[in-house]
Amino acid sequence: MASVPAFAVRHVPEVHYGPGRARAIAEDAAALGDPGKPVVLITDPALVELGVATRLMAALEGAGAELALFAEIGGEPKQAQLEAATEFVRRNQAGLVICLGGGSAMDVGKVAATVALSEDGPAVFAMEGKPLPRRRVPKICLPTTAGTGSEFSSTNIFTNQAGRKVWVWGSETKPERVILDPELTTTLPPHLTAWTGLDAFVHALEASTNVRQHPWNNLYAHKALGLIAGALETAMREPENLAARGAMLLGSAYAGMAIDNCSAALAHNISHALAALAPVHHGLATALGLEVVLRWQVEQDQGAFAAAAAACGLARDGAALVAWYSEFLTRLGVARRLPAAFKEVDVAALVAEMQAPETRYMRHSSAREVTDAEIERFAQAVMMLA
Numbered sequence: 001m002a003s004v005p006a007f008a009v010r011h012v013p014e015v016h017y018g019p020g021r022a023r024a025i026a027e028d029a030a031a032l033g034d035p036g037k038p039v040v041l042i043t044d045p046a047l048v049e050l051g052v053a054t055r056l057m058a059a060l061e062g063a064g065a066e067l068a069l070f071a072e073i074g075g076e077p078k079q080a081q082l083e084a085a086t087e088f089v090r091r092n093q094a095g096l097v098i099c100l101g102g103g104s105a106m107d108v109g110k111v112a113a114t115v116a117l118s119e120d121g122p123a124v125f126a127m128e129g130k131p132l133p134r135r136r137v138p139k140i141c142l143p144t145t146a147g148t149g150s151e152f153s154s155t156n157i158f159t160n161q162a163g164r165k166v167w168v169w170g171s172e173t174k175p176e177r178v179i180l181d182p183e184l185t186t187t188l189p190p191h192l193t194a195w196t197g198l199d200a201f202v203h204a205l206e207a208s209t210n211v212r213q214h215p216w217n218n219l220y221a222h223k224a225l226g227l228i229a230g231a232l233e234t235a236m237r238e239p240e241n242l243a244a245r246g247a248m249l250l251g252s253a254y255a256g257m258a259i260d261n262c263s264a265a266l267a268h269n270i271s272h273a274l275a276a277l278a279p280v281h282h283g284l285a286t287a288l289g290l291e292v293v294l295r296w297q298v299e300q301d302q303g304a305f306a307a308a309a310a311a312c313g314l315a316r317d318g319a320a321l322v323a324w325y326s327e328f329l330t331r332l333g334v335a336r337r338l339p340a341a342f343k344e345v346d347v348a349a350l351v352a353e354m355q356a357p358e359t360r361y362m363r364h365s366s367a368r369e370v371t372d373a374e375i376e377r378f379a380q381a382v383m384m385l386a
């Protein structure tokens with residue numbers, strides 16, 4: 001019988017799932033917040049425009065909650081945004097922070113709530129620069145994309161003043177409660193549904209195939225692969241299909257738990273490196289990165305990629321996964337193209353970023369050893385997409 005290596009499983013926040021569940025947000029606020037203090041809602045302006053944030057605010061205010069809105073989160077958050085959000089939570093003396101949005105709004109909101117009661121700015125805590133404060137504002141996360149899994153993650157990413165992607169890490173940053181409501185995801189446009197869904201797919205695939213993978217975590221990761229492989233195309237083509245949106249939300253949740261336990265690998269090494277060089281959507285960069293490295297990884301499969309293929313409903317064979325993944329990208333309408341700004345970027349710059357200290361651990365978690373020559377070859381292949 002094969003032996004099972006030692007492993008750890010991180011805690012999962014309390015979860016409430018259901019279409020329409022977000023309408024009961026006032027009960028969550030009453031249960032977790034401080035009744036004498038305001039609720040701060042952290043979200044992105046698009047969700048205010050679409051009415052998603054507004055409906056949540058109406059539900060809270062209808063129940064008598066005092067509310068303050070911070071809706072200045074753009075994609076791929078910067079240090080200045082994180083500092084502004086933290087200052088906003090402090091100034092309003094929030095008794096609860098509600099994070100509504102994709103990975104950016106959730107990462108910012110989680111960190112702001114975690115550090116607001118300290119004297120320090122949020123960047124002080126990046127890369128474990130200082131232990132996270134013991135006193136923290138409670139938080140609730142409501143994802144509006146089915147992608148990052150930030151609602152289950154200890155890792156919160158932002159770009160610091162030097163232009164580096166860094167993170168605040170710690171289970172203290174996890175929310176006290178997660179509300180998964182598929183209705184919140186129906187306004188997501190098709191290309192973002194595809195890109196964020198592929199990010200979740202890669203989380204599950206990398207968490208279940210890298211050197212840290214273990215049988216418990218594979219329960220989440222493999223379930224996520226099956227759900228996403230089965231539902232993503234429908235969610236993209238039929239935005240109002242709550243069964244598909246619900247499957248995607250659960251798939252990205254399980255993938256988020258999986259990556260929280262076992263972390264990412266080479267595709268994320270590439271996407272983080274790309275993001276340091278020019279603006280690019282994280283899901284798109286990650287999806288393209290995986291296509292560049294997948295065949296090479298599968299060549300020396302010890303069985304993990306074959307198991308992942310089976311979890312996707314394919315033959316238990318890594319090669320089947322390689323072929324299927326490329327077809328999947330095509331069916332989802334993913335152009336094999338990086339944004340125009342990458343035309344100015346040279347291969348050497350990408351190689352340097354892929355070897356930077358912040359991304360190195362993702363390279364070394366690859367089950368197949370990645371040499372410097374391989375990094376060079378992958379960087380060349382990626383830059384062909386510019």
Ligand SMILES: [Fe+2]
Nearest residue numbers: 199203282286
């Ligand atoms: Fe990701």
